[in-house]
Amino acid sequence: MKLIDTNKKMIIAGPCALESRMQLRGCVEQLKKLGVQIVRACLWKPRTSPGWEGLGFYGLPTLLEETIPQGVIPATEILTAIHAQMCVDALKQFGDEGSMLVWIGARNQNHFEIRRMATILATGPRKLLFMFKNQVWVDKKHWMGLYQHIIQAGFPQERLLSCHRGFNPGYGENPEQLRNIPDFQMCMEMKEMMSIPMLIDPSHIAGTRDKVFTIVEQSLNYDFNGYVIEVHDDISVAKTDMNQQLTFEQLGKLLEIIRKRESVTT
Numbered sequence: 201m202k203l204i205d206t207n208k209k210m211i212i213a214g215p216c217a218l219e220s221r222m223q224l225r226g227c228v229e230q231l232k233k234l235g236v237q238i239v240r241a242c243l244w245k246p247r248t249s250p251g252w253e254g255l256g257f258y259g260l261p262t263l264l265e266e267t268i269p270q271g272v273i274p275a276t277e278i279l280t281a282i283h284a285q286m287c288v289d290a291l292k293q294f295g296d297e298g299s300m301l302v303w304i305g306a307r308n309q310n311h312f313e314i315r316r317m318a319t320i321l322a323t324g325p326r327k328l329l330f331m332f333k334n335q336v337w338v339d340k341k342h343w344m345g346l347y348q349h350i351i352q353a354g355f356p357q358e359r360l361l362s363c364h365r366g367f368n369p370g371y372g373e374n375p376e377q378l379r380n381i382p383d384f385q386m387c388m389e390m391k392e393m394m395s396i397p398m399l400i401d402p403s404h405i406a407g408t409r410d411k412v413f414t415i416v417e418q419s420l421n422y423d424f425n426g427y428v429i430e431v432h433d434d435i436s437v438a439k440t441d442m443n444q445q446l447t448f449e450q451l452g453k454l455l456e457i458i459r460k461r462e463s464v465t466t
Contacts, residue, residue, distance in 0.1 A: 206397055209462050210426025212275055213451060214240035216441040218259045224266045226433050230448045232272060234455055238301055239267050240275040244283060245440055246307055252439045260290050268294050275301040279308050281316035288324040299327035306333045306365055311349045318353035331361040336368045340386060347394045361397045363428055366405035379407025384422045397425035403444045412446060416454060420461045
């Protein structure tokens with residue numbers, strides 16, 4: 201079974217963080233209408249400054265119960281090997297239908313921990329996907345090293361993805377005042393070097409809703425395999441990343457742009 205279709209843009213969309221069961225239930229309903237098959241809703245939220253850090257393990261049953269039975273794939277960031285084991289164990293109740301996508305973020309760059317996570321995730325169900333984002337500083341060697349550590353730890357390459365979320369603004373000019381600076385050409389070079397799908401996270405690059413559209417338009421000139429996009433049912437009460445999460449109406453318009461370009465190139 202081919203888990204990742206590289207001939208079609210993968211869309212991972214949903215709220216920055218899982219805030220409640222009702223929130224996720226409504227989001228899943230809206231996302232299914234838009235044809236989104238992978239729903240992100242993070243359980244653990246690393247914060248630049250102290251603040252709400254997510255529901256954590258207590259939200260894991262909600263995340264799985266409100267997605268897998270609905271025919272969509274849940275997705276969340278993990279930060280430790282313990283989180284990886286929690287996800288693997290929780291998926292067992294779903295048997296062969298236990299699909300999930302987990303990822304490590306840009307600030308989670310301890311290769312000892314990454315290897316432990318990869319080893320644990322490799323024991324999970326065959327529909328468990330693993331994605332890693334680039335680090336915050338500009339360094340192709342380090343980005344490649346993340347891939348090498350994961351592969352050497354035994355995680356299957358056919359279930360592995362990478363994602364570009366831009367680099368810290370301190371590493372280059374930032375005339376558009378983005379949250380993070382993209383390097384589209386480097387992404388394409390890394391995609392070729394690693395031979396795995398390369399996605400892009402326009403939400404964390406843009407930092408504001410209006411600029412998400414700009415980043416997506418720019419990215420369409422490159423061969424990205426998909427997008428990770430933040431959307432919220434009520435932005436005014438979002439607990440995290442309020443400024444960069446889209447409304448569902450905005451997401452619909454954005455997906456039209458992506459799919460229109462996709463239909464032209466296929």
